[in-house]
Amino acid sequence: xxxxxxxxxxxxxxxxxxxxxxxxxxxxxxxxxxxxxxxxxxxxxxxxxxxxxxxxxxxxxxxxxxxxxxxxxxxxxxxxxxxxxxxxxxxxxxxxxxxxxxxxxxxxxxxxxxxxxxxxxxxxxxxxxxxxxxxxxxxxxxxxxxxxxxx
Amino acid sequence: xxxxxxxxxxxxxxxxxxxxxxxxxxxxxxxxxxxxxxxxxxxxxxxxxxxxxxxxxxxxxxxxxxxxxxxxxxxxxxxxxxxxxxxxxxxxxxxxxxxxxxxxxxxxxxxxxxxxxxxxx
Numbered sequence: 001x002x003x004x005x006x007x008x009x010x011x012x013x014x015x016x017x018x019x020x021x022x023x024x025x026x027x028x029x030x031x032x033x034x035x036x037x038x039x040x041x042x043x044x045x046x047x048x049x050x051x052x053x054x055x056x057x058x059x060x061x062x063x064x065x066x067x068x069x070x071x072x073x074x075x076x077x078x079x080x081x082x083x084x085x086x087x088x089x090x091x092x093x094x095x096x097x098x099x100x101x102x103x104x105x106x107x108x109x110x111x112x113x114x115x116x117x118x119x120x121x122x123x124x125x126x127x128x129x130x131x132x133x134x135x136x137x138x139x140x141x142x143x144x145x146x147x148x149x150x151x
Numbered sequence: 152x153x154x155x156x157x158x159x160x161x162x163x164x165x166x167x168x169x170x171x172x173x174x175x176x177x178x179x180x181x182x183x184x185x186x187x188x189x190x191x192x193x194x195x196x197x198x199x200x201x202x203x204x205x206x207x208x209x210x211x212x213x214x215x216x217x218x219x220x221x222x223x224x225x226x227x228x229x230x231x232x233x234x235x236x237x238x239x240x241x242x243x244x245x246x247x248x249x250x251x252x253x254x255x256x257x258x259x260x261x262x263x264x265x266x267x268x269x270x271x272x
Contacts, residue, residue, distance in 0.1 A: 072169075
C-alpha cells in the first residue's frame, strides 16, 4: 500500500463528518498498526479491484452514540440497529467518496458490514501493513484503519 | 410536492426525510429498493420527484431508473440519484439513462435544496 492512497480517505473522512454529521473531526498522526484497535462497534468496507483490502472505522461506544445522535438528529442512548445503520452508512459514504480519487486502482467497494461487541478486534490481511489514522472530535475519538494488498 | 425517497437503509431514509422536512418538503413516501419503488410509483401516480440511491438489493437504483424511463406511465417523473457512487462513469451512466440530476454523498442540505429547486422550477 502506498502512502498517497491514504490521503483520499483522510480527506473523505473530514468532509463526510462535516457535511453529513455536522461534526468537525481532526486527524492525528498516522501510524502502522501493531495491535488492532479496541472498539465497541466498527463499520467495515471490503475493497477489491487492482488491490484487495478493507477499511475499518472503529469506534468506542460513547463516540458511536454521540455521532449517531448527531447524524439522526435525535438522541440515541444505546447501541441498537439505528446506530449500526449510521456507522455502516458513514463508512460507505467515506469509502465511496475516497474511491473517486483512487480511480487508477479500479476499486470496487462492498456493502458495509458492522461488527459489534465490547473490545472486539477486526483482523486484516496479513500481507500488508495496516495504516491507522486516529481522529479526535467533540463527540470523542475513533480510528480509521486501511489495508490494501496489491493483486 | 410529493417525493418518493428510495434507499435500502431505513436509517438513511429517516435522515433524508428529516433533511427534506427541514427544507419544507413534508409529503414524502418511501421505498426500500428499486422493485418497491416501481410499485410505489404505480400506487402513487402523483409523485413529482424521485430521489434514488444506487446500491440496493433486489433491484439497484440504476436498474430502477431504466425501468422508470422505459415505462410510458412513469418516464416523465424526474429521478435524481442520491448516492455515494462518485465516479464520473457512474454519473454519465445515470444521466444517459435519464436521471435529471445527481447528488453525491456527502452533501449538505443546501445542495439538496438547490438541486431540487433546479428540477422543479
